[in-house]
Amino acid sequence: MRKKDLEKFRKFLTGERNRILQHAIRMADQNVTIDSNDVPDIVDLATSDLSLNLNVEIRERERHLLSKIDTVLAKIDDGSFGICDECGEAIGSGRLQARPVTTLCIKCKEEEEEQEKRGGARREPEDLRFPLKPIVNDN
């Protein structure tokens, strides 16, 4: 991957990381209900169960997303960003654009999902994609 692209991902991920942290801090500070403009998909999820669990749930998701971002930022640093953890092949750039925090190529991801289906293990869906905004267009 070109340095320019790497830097773009780094910038994006660092920005998202800051946003999540700031959001978490704001939540912790005020212990408030969620601004629906801020996290629409989470609020949708929770409309039927707007309870104490909500804050916990969001923190859980944020925490998870943060750890993914940290993992991927470390990969950018050590040069393994965009390489599948499983098979070592390059992850498609379209996939990286859509899900910058992914560490598996589409093939390995599908295999993993297949295995989960067979094994009945319930894992977190990969759908912790950035809810906030799509990655900036190339230019």
Ligand SMILES: [Zn+2]
């Ligand atoms: Zn792979």
